[in-house]
Amino acid sequence: MVKRFYVDQYVDRILAGDRVVLSRAITLAESTLPADQELAQKVIQRLMPHTGNSIRVGITGSPGVGKSAFIETFGNYLVQEQHKKIAVLAIDPSSQRSGGSILGDKTRMASLATNPAAYIRPSPAGKLLGGVARNTREAVLLCEAAGFNVIIIETVGVGQSETVVHSMVDFFLLLLLAGAGDELQGIKKGIVEMADGLAITKADGPNLMKAKQARAEYQQALHLYPPGPAGLAPQVKICSALENTGIADIWEVIAAFVKHTQQTQYFMQKRQEQNLFWLHQAITSGLEERFFSDSGVKAQLDKLRQKVAAGEISPFLAASELLNLT
Incomplete structure (x- = not known):
């Protein structure tokens, strides 16, 4: 039988960066048992003064766009070049039907999963979207208290999961493939309107020229959309996880967006709206x-x-x- 911790033990060990206890605390928050929920809320409340200090990035894209490969390359760049501590969480309401989150098999992100400055947590299997969303929201707070300063939230399911992720992040990144349909026609308008930035993946080899052409077409199409509430038009970048190119450009866009929104107070306003x-x-x-x-x-x-x-x-x-x- 696993020893049950007290609130102080959870708080002290999470603040010390103990990822084993962090995982136990997230599991506690995911539990539907009243006693577990009560303990989890006490732990989270004690940790609240130590939360909110990360950049929260949502990443979405259609199946086959290469989200896992991108997140692994992007995460390794943040750890190695930007000296960040990152946590990767998943919103996967379809896990009950598919047999588990795409992040459940950490071999998909093998190098990132073994990096001591990275933490990967799949969503709990068998939960509906609302439950997964609440669990992920609580996991964000716990990861921030544990010292992770970039939180990546990946949508694995389709449909409403994009809206849910958008409601808990500072920057929403849409991954696209070059030549996958008639450019923006194949993407739901609502998802494009939510995006703070777009990245065309797999821009390597024979796809490189297609990606560059698609970037110009996407950027031109985005001019038809009004600027977002942050007052910035989304930028379109190209990247390759295979060749590790364009990754730094995407982080520069995210960092500049966050800096701008912090200066205009929109960053804090959005966080407050999300809390409500x-x-x-x-x-x-x-x-x-x-x-x-x-x-x-x-x-x-x-x-x-x-x-x-x-x-x-x-x-x-x-x-x-x-x-x-x-």
Whole structure:
């Protein structure tokens, strides 16, 4: 049986950079057991003064764009050239169906996974997007308290996961492939509008000229979009994880963006808005959990569902009746 730590033990060891205890604390936060949740929240609250000092970077892209290869090369550059401590987290709501996060197999990022200045944490398998998002948000805070000053959050699933990642990062990077469809037509408009920067991957060998052409086309297409709330138009860069080229350019874009937003106060404003967003998310999920665990609701829910499905009662009246039970 694993020895259970007290709050002080978690706090002291995480602040000392103990990654084993960090992993245990994240596992504690992921637990649905009330006792674990209570302990996890006490630990996080004690660590709050030591959080917020990182650059949080979200990375997304369609399957095949080379996210894992890019993140490994990018992470190694940050560690070796910029002397950063980085943590890589994943948002993967599809893990229950696919059998695990793409980051679950750390051999995909073998050199980064063994680097003492890097920490890779897959999302918990079998959780819905809301649960994974909350776990990742808490993992960000714990990693910051442990001294990691660049937090990379990767979207593995598709759809709403991009929106969730955008709600917890300072810079949102969209990875693209040259020649994969008619440029921006193949990308959901909403994702492009969320992006603070774009990077065309696999810009090497015979793909190099295609990547350069795509960069010009993407940059021209982006002129059709209004500047983002930070007041900066997204830049488009090309890179190759295979040849380790263009990686420094992407970090320069991120660092310049963060510096600009810190000077204009947008950086802190966005962080504050994100904190309030997660407050409302926590309230919503807590109320939903309490509602569905109520004994009165459980007793009536199936019967009312059948009536709604059969058209015997409106969904709104059924909802009202259930809400009045709590």
